[in-house]
Amino acid sequence: MKVSVVIVNYNVRYFLELCLYSVKKALKNIDGEIIVVDNVSKDTSCQMVKDLFPEVILIENKENVGFSKANNQGVAIAKGEYVLILNPDTVVGETLFDQILPFADEQENLGALGVRLIDGTGNFLPESKRGLPRPKTSFERMIGINKSGYYSTYLTKDGIGKIEVLVGAFMLMKKDRYIEVGGFDEDYFMYGEDIDLSYKLTQSGYTNYYYGKSVVIHYKGESTRKDVKYLRHFYGAMKIFYEKHFKLTTLDFLLMRCGIKIVFLIKYFKLSNTSIVVNDTDRILFVGDRDITANFQLKKKVIQVPTQELIKLEEYIREYEIEEIWFEEGALTYKEIINQIGTHRFSKVLFKILPENTDFLIGSNTTDGRGEVIFLN
Numbered sequence: 001m002k003v004s005v006v007i008v009n010y011n012v013r014y015f016l017e018l019c020l021y022s023v024k025k026a027l028k029n030i031d032g033e034i035i036v037v038d039n040v041s042k043d044t045s046c047q048m049v050k051d052l053f054p055e056v057i058l059i060e061n062k063e064n065v066g067f068s069k070a071n072n073q074g075v076a077i078a079k080g081e082y083v084l085i086l087n088p089d090t091v092v093g094e095t096l097f098d099q100i101l102p103f104a105d106e107q108e109n110l111g112a113l114g115v116r117l118i119d120g121t122g123n124f125l126p127e128s129k130r131g132l133p134r135p136k137t138s139f140e141r142m143i144g145i146n147k148s149g150y151y152s153t154y155l156t157k158d159g160i161g162k163i164e165v166l167v168g169a170f171m172l173m174k175k176d177r178y179i180e181v182g183g184f185d186e187d188y189f190m191y192g193e194d195i196d197l198s199y200k201l202t203q204s205g206y207t208n209y210y211y212g213k214s215v216v217i218h219y220k221g222e223s224t225r226k227d228v229k230y231l232r233h234f235y236g237a238m239k240i241f242y243e244k245h246f247k248l249t250t251l252d253f254l255l256m257r258c259g260i261k262i263v264f265l266i267k268y269f270k271l272s273n274t275s276i277v278v279n280d281t282d283r284i285l286f287v288g289d290r291d292i293t294a295n296f297q298l299k300k301k302v303i304q305v306p307t308q309e310l311i312k313l314e315e316y317i318r319e320y321e322i323e324e325i326w327f328e329e330g331a332l333t334y335k336e337i338i339n340q341i342g343t344h345r346f347s348k349v350l351f352k353i354l355p356e357n358t359d360f361l362i363g364s365n366t367t368d369g370r371g372e373v374i375f376l377n
Helices: 013-026 043-053 064-078 096-106 135-142 173-181 193-203 228-243 250-272 307-319 336-341
Strands: 003-008 034-037 057-058 084-085 110-118 161-162 170-175 205-218 283-287 301-305 324-328 350-354 360-364 372-375
Touching: 003 013, 003 043, 003 064, 003 360, 013 034, 013 043, 013 057, 013 336, 013 360, 034 064, 034 350, 043 057, 057 064, 064 084, 064 173, 084 173, 096 110, 110 193, 110 336, 170 173, 170 193, 193 307, 283 307, 301 307, 324 336
Parallel strands: 003 034, 003 084, 034 057, 110 205, 283 301, 283 324, 324 350
Antiparallel strands: 084 170, 110 170, 161 205, 350 360, 360 372
């Protein structure tokens, strides 16, 4: 078997469903499998997988073991030469594996491979290609005096090249190398484990790559919301990383602890005193063939255009002052939808995806905000 896709899920039932639809289509001509590890979701995620995707291997944990251990569980039973660690709040194009697997096969010393990630509003996510967050670089970034060393700015968004650190939302690597370096360190419950694994791979003599020709949507903030709980996990993870991999002097250690504490308190105060406001939209452009108005209960003005009119999308946006675009999967491929979202990100419109034969749409109204599910019925 060529590839095993491992997805750790926690309470994101509809995002997982959309993700599985897209991965299933991407694996159509590939010898592969999908493994979902559920960390005791309280929604209907597990039943949905059983009902709609019986071919998917489902591990139902009895307790929330965290991101690292859950991924290790999935990789342990994977049959593929490669394993793809994938977040459940992602959408991939149909040609993903046709693009990245041949490139991966050509790299004799491959550690892990990442792709260009965009959020639900079409904006590039710079963490797609990162440098190693050494203590000095991270401290300078945290206090806002240096961001250039944290991201791999020497590579363009659509470039291909070597990088130090990949993001855990999408990491492709050979299973035997994942096992060789110990997989995800289970001392990390959430966050930091991707940095740790990337670093262990390079320290073992392997090379990590960024492949910017492939684009994947990551509804950033959905499966791991940026809230106070997120801050505790993130800064706790960075403390673990530095203690494991860097020999710090007493002064360095104190500065690091103080820096993390100060930045945590500042961000904690901001998050605790900031309300999330999402402006409702009234004017919708629906790109697809399906008649959604019969079951559409929301009070919105919907203008429907066939897929043949895609070339005129900007004209429609301006003429009708469109605030949101809904794309019907089936009328368009996932790859086409991803390309359209990236193309029209400057139009200040929002985007939603309607999976084929479903009655829900998914998208993000803000870059960091929680993703949104809209039900037609």
